[in-house]
Amino acid sequence: MRTRTWVVFILLNVIVSAGVVVAILFLWRQLHAPASSPPTPMSELRATGEPTAPPTARPVVSPTPTGPLLYIVQEGDTLGAIADAYEVSIADLMSINGLTDPNLIYPGQTIVIPVGQLSYPTIEPMGEETAPAATPTSELFSTSLPAAVPTPLPTLTPSGPPLIEISQVLGSGNLEAEVVLIRNRGGTISLEGWSLSDAEGNVFFFPALTLFPDTNVRVHSMAGDDVPTDLYWDRSTPAWNGGELITLRDRTWSVVDTYVVP
Known part of the structure; x- marks a missing residue:
């Protein structure tokens, strides 16, 4: 009788101890569980992608001077060398300076050198305005830019009457x-x-x-x-x-x- 009593007492003690251990483990897990991060909004998931690179600044182009330059011929200069130095053609130099022979230049002579971009005048129609004619469909697909009319280059101005x-x-x-x-x-x-x-x-x-x-x-x-x-x-x-x-x-x-x- 005494032996049975001890067996029952030991079994109850084991059951109670196991319950206490289980409870302690449950509480420990609840207290030390890692905090879960909040869910990521769908708008952020949809907007993810490669980072946008900052725009690259474009170089500023210095304006090109317009109008003619004046060059004084030095000893040993040739019209071809002057044309190469200023990146213009010999024909243009002869035309603007009224030269007929590219070999006839002399020290001290003033040479006009055309530089810069030429401007083009706007030609306005004269007379009464008329309604424009209908453009055929075939011409709509074969348009081309009109030929530009260059502005006449300046000519040398004599300094008084010749003597x-x-x-x-x-x-x-x-x-x-x-x-x-x-x-x-x-x-x-x-x-x-x-x-x-x-x-x-x-x-x-x-x-x-x-x-x-x-x-x-x-x-x-x-x-x-x-x-x-x-x-x-x-x-x-x-x-x-x-x-x-x-x-x-x-x-x-x-x-x-x-x-x-x-």
Whole structure:
């Protein structure tokens, strides 16, 4: 009887101890369970994606100067070298400066250089307005831009009327040294068609040459290659004699100046 009582007592003790342990474990889990994070809103789930890169700043382009530049020709310059330096064509330089020979430039000469973009005038219709004609459907798909009309380039402005004179005759009677010095003390002038002559019938005609203000051109009697500052008559004998009169005439054969050879 005593043995059965002890067995029952031990079983009850085991059951009670197991219940206490289970309760303690349950409470421990409730107290130490990790906090759950709140659910992510659907709007955020739908808006996820790659981060947006900040916009890259564009470089600021410096404005290009418009209008012509003026260049003073230096010793050893050529029209081709000037055109290459300013990235323009030789034809454009000759056209804007009224040149007929690309080899005829001289130190001190002013060259106009076209730079920048040309502006185009807007042409307005004249007369009464009329209703525009219907455009065929085929033309709607084959339109093209109208041809632009360029603005005429500026031309050189002479500084006052030209004043051409025979300033000096050197080396008369010596073919190698004989030279006539022509000076412009006025505005820009073309000497094409002008002439130097004497009473013996010797006549030198000037080629296409522009003489700018305060510049000279030398006319040599001997043979040689023309340059903007020196022209050559290609004679085999001297042209001028001491004491004779040299006459400078323009293209209309009007007398511009005379000079007595010393």
